[in-house]
Amino acid sequence: MAAPSMAAALAASLPAPSAAPAPATPTYEAIPPSMSTLIDVEAEIPLKYVQLDGLVVSKILKHSCDSTSSSPVGLLLGIDLDGVLEVSNCFALPHHSGDDDDKSAKSVARYQASMLRSLKEVQGDDNVVGFYQASTLGAFFSQNLIDLQALHHEKLRHGGIVVVHDVSQTARGNASFRAFRLTSAFLDAYKKSSFSTASLASHQLTFSSIFEELPLIIHTNPLLSAFLGEFSSVSPDTAPGSASVSALPPSFSVLDLNSGGLTKNLEHIVDTLDTYRNEEGNLAYLSRQIARERAKADNYVAKRKEESAAREDVTRLFKIPPEPSRLESMLLLGQVDAYAKSLAETTSTGLVKMYSATAGSV
């Protein structure tokens, strides 16, 4: 579905035939060799990195701050060119308090279609390349995100990407954006929807191998850079007495010694650990049940064998429950790890700040 429009977009971006003799007879020129490697209809050039436009950054930031939902989601638009996925625009998706899943999914699809149509009319990009999601403290492992990404994987070129924005990191003055894709091992297990222990072992899946991270750079177009440069510059010859003329004064919030949010971060870890323990309890209970039922069945078979008449279907007599999915517990571990990681990072910065604050006085 995405491929033909992609090809058209690529064709449009090519330089027009320069020396066409007469407009009546169109001449078809060969694609210049410098561009021929970029023509990639089948999405064969692997993605090297993701390039996020300044507009996208500010839109995601705004949406994450404004949104009432805990994890705001939006779509990323752009194009992939010679291994670089250029994300040039995005829009927010309406948030539905999911009482009616089917209905809300339909209305989101309708919203998406009409937004794309509208953007196309004003020469905007209308090629979906992935989606973004805001998270707190680096913990983004959720069933929703994985479902959406797996859905995108089938529809989009290169399987689509997800850009995760960390709200709490940004609040500390460091806008954090990371780009991810699902690994092929995980997708394989997901398609078979088997997350039993055996399947996990054969795919070598842990929480750290669900996603693969793509390098991400932020790009501002020259016009925007010029504009921002104009606003954030203070002319050096300004006397100290005159008021700062910059429209973007520098911030010193990172110098704040109280690296706030530690308590919150700890709480998150403890909460997630609790949930994880519950989930583990469930899993253990289920595995015990499976073992019990299986033992019963085995006994029965053994007995029947003794009577040498094991003709009956054993599975019909004993309901051995299917092996529980370990996906949820794996995701929870991922959450715990992410929370702990951001905690470790905060404390290490905190230590540096503490020592530098006392450097003069000791």
Next chain:
Amino acid sequence: MPLGPASSAIHIHPNVSASASAQNGPKTPTSITLHPSALFSILDHYIRRKEDQHRVIGTLLGTRISDTQVHVHTAFAVLHSETSEQVAVDMEYHRSMYELHHKVNPKEVIVGWYSTGNPDLNTYSALIQNFYSQETAPHQAVHVSLDTGVEEGQQPGVRAYCSSPVGVFPKPENCVFVPVPVELRFRDSERSGALPPSPLTDIDILQSTLQNVVSMIDRVLVYVRSVLSGETKGDPAIGRFLMDTLGASTDDLELEKGGFNTRLQDTLMISYLANLVRAQAEVSSRLALVGAS
């Protein structure tokens, strides 16, 4: 925080006399703030314009804090065409786009419109302003005119206007655009997104901030030395500010003496805990794999 070159325009002040505001109904906006994402959208729209388009226009969405303050949060492009004889704005497009935005963020309403390029105001501006005034009634529509600065001799900048009818018999194509001060405004947490960053670590940001502080101290030092040597006349106000800043001693900081060690222990403890949790999580996930065999 002025956005753009200094101007000598006289702005309306909010304390207009009671009688004037009573007969005019809603007051005229006296200050406009612009969110970076709206600014970025406008610039993006300008870059994507067709070759024969001299300027692009679009709708501004935002909130009205009070009668006189307008916050512009979002901007979206609207189709329009201008020839020497006529101007056309695709209202249908504008309405449907507004509906879409309204679904995501119901708090934002139409507050006005933007345009880019030179000349920033003409007869058509008045007509478009008239159309948007109907959309924003009973409030006044604001017009944000953005100079991209791509033409030589042009300073990039943003100007904002509200309008008032002029003439004995007010006609839609006649109006006076009154300049309104405009500022770039964003939440503190959005600052890092307003400046073009590359993904950095916390330590990098700390370093650049400290360098910033050092350069500021250098600037102050140069000034103080020149005052001491009698080259420049000291400004008492600056002296006061400097005394206040330097007088803020670190004595009351909890880091002093015992506070430092306690804090250090706490931080280290949390750091160990965090790393321990990570190690446990890793071990646990590996164990889940081993369990099968």
